[in-house]
Amino acid sequence: MTDESMTPGEGAAEAAIGAAGYPVEPHERAPLLRALSRIPSPGAEDVRHALCEIRRRGWAARITELAHRAGRAWISAADARAAAAAIMSPDATEEALLAALGAVTATRLRDAGPDAEAALRAVMEGMADAGGSLSIEQLDDLARSVATAWDLDPEHARRFRKTAIQAEERRRHELREAQRAARERRREEVRRLREWERGLVDIEDVPGLLGCTPKEAQRWVTAGLVPVARRIPAGRGGKGERRQFDPAVLAPLRAEVAGWRSAEREAGDARRGAGERGGGLAAPAIPGGRAANAAVARVAALDRYAGHFATARALDRRITLVTGPTNSGKSHTALDRLASAESGHALAPLRLLAHEFREALEARGVAASLSTGEERIRVPGSRHLAATVEMCPFGDPVDVAVVDEAQMLHDPDRGAAWTAAIMGVPAREVFVLGAPESVPMVRRIAKLCGDPVEEVSLQRKSPLVAARNPVALGDLGPGDALVAFSRRDVLQFREELIKRGRRVAVVYGALSPEVRLAEAARFRNGDADILVATDAIGMGLNLPIRRVVFSALRKFDGTASRDLKAQEVKQIGGRAGRYGQHEEGIVAVLAGAGSPGFVRGMLSALPESPADLRPQVQPDAAIVAAVAAEIGSDSLFGVLARIKRAVLRRDDPNYRLADMTQPLAIASAIDGIPGLSLLDRWTYATCPVDERDSGVARLSRWAMEHGAGRPVSPPEAGHLPPPHRAAGGPVLEKAEKVYKRLVAWRWLSLRFPDAYPDREAAQGESDRLDAWIEEVLRHQRRGRSVHAA
Missing domain, CATH: 3.40.50.300 (P-loop containing nucleotide triphosphate hydrolases)
Structure with a gap:
């Protein structure tokens, strides 16, 4: 660029660069000139600052390269960027870059937890969540850096590093053993499942096993007296299905054959006496009634799911289905009726709404307890409960229950919880509230339960x-x-x-x-x-x-x-x-x-009719235990695989199995951990975790500590910057993730209080994050748009 072609601003910038005396690379000159041209009368300090800004990206990349070359995998890209931002000299050497990195990481390691042990644990948890790991040598280097950051004396630092290495070597040994045991269990369960399938017989073999005629066998299979072990759909273009039976299950039924024949004769005599016509013998009288649930239920009995809720089935329940759009007042009448009852439950889809139900009852002069996945508030003497749907109690009968947001029956993740709540809530009067789209499914559930249903349709109160x-x-x-x-x-x-x-x-x-x-x-x-x-x-x-x-x-x-x-x-x-x-x-x-x-x-638009009106169902602890006893296995993976494979056929006319992908993934991860019972592992498999945030891997680490008899520490967010510096940025996202991890931790602490003992610390950290996040969102500084991570 010649002097004649320069603008006055560029000429002043060029003069400032020359006066400052800093070497400028050719690719840096154009952006440097642009930056300085915007400054009236730029000086050497402006050149220094602008040149540093231009070089920061390269410095960050170089810092990252140097850290990784040294094996410091725990150094993050954010550390490198922060270190580069702290450098104020354009001619910074590698020594200066590393010194800046050391200062930044020392601050991070001090801020990571309340003490050196917690800080080291937090950094390693963060790496594990990101899918990373350290060699023992790298761990020793990290522990040394933590000890230095926390200014531990030499003897304390030595013990700290030794303890960290021993704990990690022990953890890795336990992990290897658990993974080996899990693999062996999976192989054994797959072998058992295939062996069981090979041992099944077709319908043609049933007469010989029961000592009956083929027609009797067909009749009793249709009536549900002879359980079908496996149904194989016909191939492409074919019709019907191939039914298979377990000889071990059929053997004890041979003793029942005489009773079934007697019941058929009595039913036939009764029909002839009433003058009815009919070909052949009548089917047994019991399969259509509630008593048939006990007769035909085999182990999981997911195809007779309504019968699983014995207390509800013993009651003379009435369902009132109240539907209407948002702002139609669905809950008002139901809550009034609940408040006037001697006892009752209010079941909500969210913890927030469970609290609102409790407050609504208290506003009507009724004391109510609270039960959510992570929280319990017990009010002495109260006979009313506000709870999330998953916490529905199925034991003691009450007068009235309210189940809100029934359209959630169609939700692929939580729909099965609504099925269980509506089918199983032990209330004489059940109010089911929902959008009009929920009507067909609730009708189907009421029919499966044998409960009468009254429908009330409300209109929106304002247009x-x-x-x-x-x-x-x-x-x-x-x-x-x-x-x-x-x-x-x-x-x-x-x-x-x-x-x-x-x-x-x-x-x-x-x-x-x-x-x-x-x-x-x-x-x-x-x-x-x-x-x-x-x-x-x-x-x-x-x-x-x-x-x-x-x-x-x-x-x-x-x-x-x-x-x-x-x-x-x-x-x-x-x-x-x-x-x-x-x-x-x-x-x-x-x-x-x-x-x-x-x-x-x-x-x-008119309410949409869902493509599949079969309610979703899933196993619970009782079903898991029953299936485990039936197949003689202590493997949760094996039990869930059998349930998914054989208990409920895909074309069952009444029910469909909920998605069990996450429980199976958790079961596969923790099945080999010693010290946990089958039902302990099932509890872990139902814990609410976010798979996108490495939830399954974190859960398995917690389960391993639990199984080894060591207390599981609650997650911590470490140091949080002033709220005005965090709006929309990665620190806010991290705080939100840690809060969700605390939700899972607190959920487990209610079920395993000895393994997750520090509820007070977990609650304190949750409260701290709540307050900080709210302050971040409350801050309304005007400025450049901040892009969320």
């Missing part, structure tokens, strides 16, 4: 209308809720709206119930103008929303990206226009995100 035109982001105002379908989008919209001067509250699934309530309160009290939320607002939060605006009309459902369904638009959009606060609710779409006509069509 819900679709906006004619899209809404621009800048036109969002007080009372609006902007709906996105990912945490990332929620936080990006939040930052964009804050830049425009709006006060914003947010709600998304990764937030704890306490933080969601606090954010909802900010919106409700006017401390925030706009709510930005995922579809998490579609269930539970009562908010004064005037208008719901969809930022997208498609969502990723865990499998694929698809258009929103009518029920989703109604459920989420129905949060607009709260009765008594707004005359109507408005549902709109963000400009550029889709057509208002789509929203209008979804709001007016």
